[in-house]
Amino acid sequence: MNAQLPSASRRKFLKSAGCLTISFAFLGLGTETAGSPIVADELPGSLQNNPRINAWLEVLSDGRVRVLTGKIELGQGIGVAVQQMAAEELDMPLGKVEVALAETDRTPDERYTAGSASIEQSAMSVRYAAAAARQKLLTLAAQKLGVKASQLSLADGVIQTKDKKRRLTFAQVLNGAQLTDEVRLPIKLKPKSQYRYVGKAMHREEIERMVRADEWYVHDLRFPNMLHARVLRPANYESKLVKLDVAELKRLVPGLLKVHVDGSFVGLLAEQEYDAKLAQDYAKLHAQWTPGRTLPAGQPLPDYLRKLPSSSKQIANQGHFDTPSVASETTLSASYFKPYLMHGSIGPSCAVALFDQGTLHVWTHTQGVYPLRDSLADLLKLPQEKIHVKGVPGSGCYGHNGADDAAADAALLAIATPGRHVRVQWAREDEHAWEPYGSAMVVDISARLDPSGRITHWQQQVWTDTHSARPSGHADKLLPAQYLAQPRLPKNDGATDQSAGGYRNAEPLYVVPNLRVDAYFFEGPLRVSALRSLGAYANVFAIESFMDELVEKVKKDPWEFRLQHLQDERAKAVVRKAQEIAGQQKLTESEGLGFAFAQYKNKAAYVAVIAKVRLAEEGTIYRPQLWAVIDAGEVINLDGIKNQTEGGMIQAASWATNEEVIFDTHGIRSRQWESYPIYRFDEAPYIMGVTVIDRPNEQPLGAGEAAQGPTAAALANAVYRATGKRIRELPLRPEKLVDESVHRQ
Structure with missing residues (x-):
């Protein structure tokens, strides 16, 4: 382009x-x-x-x-x-x-x-x-x-x-x-x-x-006399550069035009992209680094996260919990876990920058051009009016992936090479190992029900890292800033409530007279920030899985049980429509039908998801079938709502069944698709239909992230009905479905 x-x-x-x-x-x-x-x-x-x-x-x-x-x-x-x-x-x-x-x-x-x-x-x-x-x-x-x-x-x-x-x-x-x-x-x-x-x-x-592979993304940008650049990343978080033989590197890669070293930030610039990548590959093998931060290993991650120092915040507190349960009441407690997840953008991050006549121009797929401009101003000590940031579509990202970091890489290298466009392209390993992940989370829920089967008490505790570490004007949140000779290390200055995303949807929409929700915020071992739906994914997965467990406990119909605890008529309409769709499905012995519902942020779109699963002998969930019912208020673009809901279900299903960031004491091990598998085309769920309830006289509601949590819970509930096994720790991997030793009741 x-x-x-x-x-x-x-x-x-x-x-x-x-x-x-x-x-x-x-x-x-x-x-x-x-x-x-x-x-x-x-x-x-x-x-x-x-x-x-x-x-x-x-x-x-x-x-x-x-x-x-x-x-x-x-x-x-x-x-x-x-x-x-x-x-x-x-x-x-x-x-x-x-x-x-x-x-x-x-x-x-x-x-x-x-x-x-x-x-x-x-x-x-x-x-x-x-x-x-x-x-x-x-x-x-x-x-x-x-x-x-x-x-x-x-x-x-x-x-x-x-x-x-x-x-x-x-x-x-x-x-x-x-x-x-x-x-x-x-x-x-x-x-x-x-x-x-x-x-x-x-x-x-x-x-x-996009389907025709036309030039559309920031990755496709080409300018006359443009330089290509790669950045050499450390071996691990907080690693410092000890030695890099620049002369030898230039001898081995004759096309390498410049090596820019600032502390432990190393930029490799060449006329041809191949030469920049070749230099990066060689430098990875021969550069020497300090060991960096040791990551936790050797114990279950949920147990480790609970023991971390944390601050707390009460999200909801109504009714009374000082009266002990009685014999006529039913009680139940359960714990749920969501691992670290990555964005998994198909195309690794990319940016182009030009420093010309005192003004920095940046082309980027950032999700916030103004906050990025402010962050670059802080990083480079340039006036904001001397920085121009243009948003260009990237390969797709819902949340804070490597886009801002790649833009900062390009800006630093453009300042070091004035007058020429510099294109920084991350490799797959860069994206997988260095992007900010979605936080791992632990959710504990306990409830009491009266003899009629109505919930009287609900207590929920959430353990989570921040879901909001976007730069937002602060250079210390930009990855390259942390490795400069004068590093800008991340800090929480208290200016924003970085805990907010962790308790998104932690308060159930269901009406319970005695409700208490507490959230505990830790600083975990991995770099984290915003990922689609933030804490709502884990919270809804836990709530809707637990609702299904309560259904089994009191032998109630899963649909009627939810309806009797809902007061919102729009919520009820979505549940009833899903009930109608589910009632039309026929099941074989090896299949299970699961259901889950939520209103995103308890104020945006209402979504119910139905999942139909069949397990292969080795425990693999064979291409589930998914249906959704959504009420997003007034419909602006019908296809848009359907597309977003379908995409949300597919992504959430991949999270729920496949995805988990793996690491050991030495660093991230999920550096390629083989070690962090996402759905391939022949594995993706069959989307059987998205029913949109249009309400033209209501305000439009945010719909893009609404399907994430309900999809995970619907799949887990369907797996239970197909196998009798309740999996509370994601992902729903085959070994958890065939090995009784990892099955927790």
Whole structure:
């Protein structure tokens, strides 16, 4: 992909586009269209932080509209969703709306693309900004045409009088200017009865490009005279470089242009990528390092994690627990475990950087261009206005993988080689061994039930490391910063609640009169940060597995048991729909059907997952069948919700059955796919269907991470029904399914 250097600032962009930005005052909201418009009563948070219309959309000279979003495309389809929103409110053809993704000094600062918040925050901000723009355009057009706004209509990007004899394009209305008014309440949205795009499945061109292997990712960027670079990583956490024979390395790899050494940070730069990789391979074999940190081994990881020093936080405390249980009550306790998991991005991290005339330009698949800019400023001691970060799609990542670290690698090497683009490409071993993992977690639950089978007491304890170690303006969270001659070592400055992700979904949605949830936060042995759904994956796995165990204990129907403990009618509707689907399935003797349900973060999408499993003789779970029912509020892109739910189930199933970071005292051993297997195409579950409950009169809810926890629990529950074995420690490996000695009752 031949790339041009993007503008370093929004001002330069507007100048080059020939747009004059001037401010108008709202003269009125214009006229209502047919139907009943929705009046927004609260602006999305992203819009509150970036309140001007032109922060979100620009009218181009040819009449098209460019939509600006601070989110990056991770495969979740944010580009087409915001395109739909803008086209809908402006009554424009989709083809006349283009989308610009995250870029500093260009798009709104929306921090990170995370937490299934792209639709709730960014797309909704675009909706309200476009609705405000619509009303303003009608008002301005009425002034130009000398008519009342009520005598105008808007269709296909053109404003015209009702007799259709006089018409203006958006560009003609603005005459080269942009709308800089602040979006303020009340805002009238288009009546949903008139929707043309929202709620429907729309073609996503980027998927077609990916399938064809077109140039699309940051990995594909190529610039004239560009250098290729690899970074030599230590042998282990906290290892320090003792010796590297640079002269010998250059002799063996003649194409090696430069070796940049700063403490224990070693960059290898060459004209050809092959030479950089060859130098990295040789240096791995011959560089000498100190041993580094010793990792724990020789004891069960759950036991080790419980013994670590920890701080505690009470998440929920209601009712009374001082009364002892009585003989007529049923009691049950269980412990669940989730190992360290990695992102496992198919394409290892990559970034390109250029330091030119005092300004650093970075192309990256980071999930937060503004936080990364702030972190690089802290690392390099450059003013923020001298750093320009452009988001470019990567090979897919939900969470904090190596993207920010690769960008920091590239920035350091670009500063050392001014005037030339530097492309840093991580190897598979770099990604597997050095990315921040999702924390291992231990969850203990105990409950009491009355004679009728209703839960009266629920106590839950969660042990977890942080799920939020993104740089967020702090260089010490960037991997290369920790190995410089003047290292920046990670520290928790207390500025943010880094524990929050660990207790996500720890409080059950079920109604229990006496509820206590406590979380314990330790600093574990491995590098960790955000991974899709954060702590919700382990917490929902534990809660829904435990609900299934309670069902067995009191001999209740699993569906009715959950329904009797739910008050939320939308939650009940999802469970009942899943019950209907499950009732249609036929099972053989060797098969089992499992079910699990949750509302992500107890405030986002409701998801129920049904799993049907069959085990081979050696204990392998043979390609499970999965169904899902999801209520994500108003549907923006039907395919988008289905795609996200299907992808979430497949990824979560791979986590639940295959994945676990393996390490010993000397370091990470899961450095290749052979030692960290993810699903291959011929192993992936059969997705039998995703049923979407559309609620057009409700707010859109985050859906991207909602299927993770329910999928793991549904699989574990299905395995129990197929084998009679309750596996509480993930993954559901064959040896746990055939060996009674690892089966814990």
